[in-house]
Amino acid sequence: MSLFSCSALFLTKDSQFQEVIITTHYGSLQIATKYGNEQLVYLPQNSMDTILCFARKIDEIKQMGTLDLNNPETQINVTFLLSMKNIEQLSLRLKGRQIFQASSNYIVLEKLAPGVKLISTLQRISVEKKAKFLSQDPLSSSRLGQLKQEADILRLLNNNSHKNVIQLEEILTDYKSVSIILEYCRGGDLLKLLYKKSIQIDVPLLMFNLLSGLKHLHDLDIVHRDIKLQNILFKDCQKMDTLKISDFGFACKKSEILYINPRCGTPGYTAPEVFSQPCKYDEKVDIYSAGIVFYNILTFKNPFGNLENISDLIKLNINGDYNETHLENTKLNNPLAYDLLTQMLQKESNNRISAYECLNHPYFKSHQKGDFIKEMIQIKRKFKKQKAINKRTKKEMVTYK
Numbered sequence: 001m002s003l004f005s006c007s008a009l010f011l012t013k014d015s016q017f018q019e020v021i022i023t024t025h026y027g028s029l030q031i032a033t034k035y036g037n038e039q040l041v042y043l044p045q046n047s048m049d050t051i052l053c054f055a056r057k058i059d060e061i062k063q064m065g066t067l068d069l070n071n072p073e074t075q076i077n078v079t080f081l082l083s084m085k086n087i088e089q090l091s092l093r094l095k096g097r098q099i100f101q102a103s104s105n106y107i108v109l110e111k112l113a114p115g116v117k118l119i120s121t122l123q124r125i126s127v128e129k130k131a132k133f134l135s136q137d138p139l140s141s142s143r144l145g146q147l148k149q150e151a152d153i154l155r156l157l158n159n160n161s162h163k164n165v166i167q168l169e170e171i172l173t174d175y176k177s178v179s180i181i182l183e184y185c186r187g188g189d190l191l192k193l194l195y196k197k198s199i200q201i202d203v204p205l206l207m208f209n210l211l212s213g214l215k216h217l218h219d220l221d222i223v224h225r226d227i228k229l230q231n232i233l234f235k236d237c238q239k240m241d242t243l244k245i246s247d248f249g250f251a252c253k254k255s256e257i258l259y260i261n262p263r264c265g266t267p268g269y270t271a272p273e274v275f276s277q278p279c280k281y282d283e284k285v286d287i288y289s290a291g292i293v294f295y296n297i298l299t300f301k302n303p304f305g306n307l308e309n310i311s312d313l314i315k316l317n318i319n320g321d322y323n324e325t326h327l328e329n330t331k332l333n334n335p336l337a338y339d340l341l342t343q344m345l346q347k348e349s350n351n352r353i354s355a356y357e358c359l360n361h362p363y364f365k366s367h368q369k370g371d372f373i374k375e376m377i378q379i380k381r382k383f384k385k386q387k388a389i390n391k392r393t394k395k396e397m398v399t400y401k
Helices: 084-094 138-158 190-194 203-219 284-299 310-319 325-333 335-344 355-359 362-369
Strands: 004-011 017-025 028-033 039-043 051-059 064-071 076-083 099-101 107-113 116-120 125-132 168-173 177-183 199-202 232-234 243-245 376-379 398-400
Touching: 004 028, 004 084, 017 076, 017 084, 051 084, 064 084, 076 084, 125 138, 138 168, 138 177, 190 199, 190 232, 190 284, 199 203, 203 243, 203 284, 203 355, 203 362, 284 325, 284 335, 284 355, 325 335, 335 355, 335 362
Parallel strands: 051 099, 099 168, 376 398
Antiparallel strands: 004 017, 004 076, 017 028, 028 039, 051 064, 064 076, 107 116, 116 125, 125 177, 168 177, 199 376, 232 243
């Protein structure tokens, strides 16, 4: 967001008004006296300690409203009076960058998971992820810390947006809990998409968008650390370029890997080096996980099998022992896809290609030039069995039943 400044009135303790200038730039908020330029308030863009409440009181005649700043820890409360037009502009620029006081003007449409709801307001449908304050439950405390970390990463991404990364819409609190409000992807996740009837998937386009999103994260020194089918969403399940990377609960800056949940992720998707001693890795863990997703889409199988024993699964995962048998058709009929996949699933991270190198692989280049015959996967679910037909058609279409 560009620099925005406006004038306002500060209501002092003795009920006097003092002229101030309110300035916001990339989500930070600064309030200083108009005369003397004395700084009264400064909130960096990642502030989580001060709560903003817009238009608690409105003067309809003068078209003025209040802006309240409340710090629950210090018990400091200050109020400013400014035009409704400027309130609208400030709210727009600070939404998703500062924490706002929650309202009750929404309807819960569906409970998606523990602490996650689909909600509807007058403006839109969104996803709410919530965690409670002051909970004695260690699990809830951990969730609160994870949610704050996710909010920090998403706020950074709001300033550096990408079409393949989920958007943070707001951060809200009711003083008992904190919520992050995310854009709603009505197309659902990739896991569900693979089981939908008669859905065609342009695999190169899907993977290109996934890797484009990952390259953007890595360019910002952000590591996702939990790429999997369930965390790949779509605004429109018929359009692969509406793909969104979601769930940044384990994400962190590259420099913070050793200090924030170093051993994290989902077994079966996690790169082998995450399990190593000492635990040292970089952004290429996301490439390995994306490789597992690629394997899932190409074969409709899990590379380490459907093991009920999690210990056995982790052993295979640590050793990088994915099942080569399921890749025979891909190796024969689509050698470019096979070559890209095996480079993404290299056990040693030093031998694994980067997101940038993936995007420049011939698998995508030939597709972009138009001489690549699109791989279309038509997926049908019937009695939970899959059967591939038409292995080698003009469009290399594979059908699963």
